[in-house]
Structures are given as structure tokens and as C-alpha cells.
Amino acid sequence: MGKPIEVAGLSMVPIEQIRLQGDNNDGALWLHAQVDPFALVVCGAGQPYAVGMDAGELSLAELLRQLPELASVL
Secondary structure (H helix, E strand, C coil), X not given: CCCXXXXXXXXXXXXXXXXXXXXXXXXXXXXXXXXEEEXXXXXXXXXXXXXXXXXXXXXXXXXXXXXXXXXXXX
């Protein structure tokens, strides 16, 4: 979860996905981390809602289940 952004009376919370990959090959260890945007939670006058990076609506309940600390900013 990124830092909330305030724009035109809306609060938007970016949600990021972190991927880790690693391997141990003949004693050499490598690790690769990648952070990608995953969703945007929008809070305004109505109920908060989540939008995926493909512009499709996501289940806010599922995001809250996976990221319980999101509830503190909604």
C-alpha cells in the first residue's frame, strides 16, 4: 500500500504488488525484486471502490482481506 494521494476532494490509495525471485546456482545466489502497480482505491463522497490497472473494478473486500491495514486509511 502506497501513501494516499489527495486530488480534487478524492483520496486515492495506490496498491502495489511486490514480486521476489531468487536462485542459488553453484554457490552463486541472486535475488531480484520487482514492484508493479496493482490497483487504486478511490475514496470520496460515496463508498470507496477499487480499480485494477486494467481499469476493471476489483473487490474491495478481497483487497481488505489481503491487506488489512488498508482499512485504517479508508
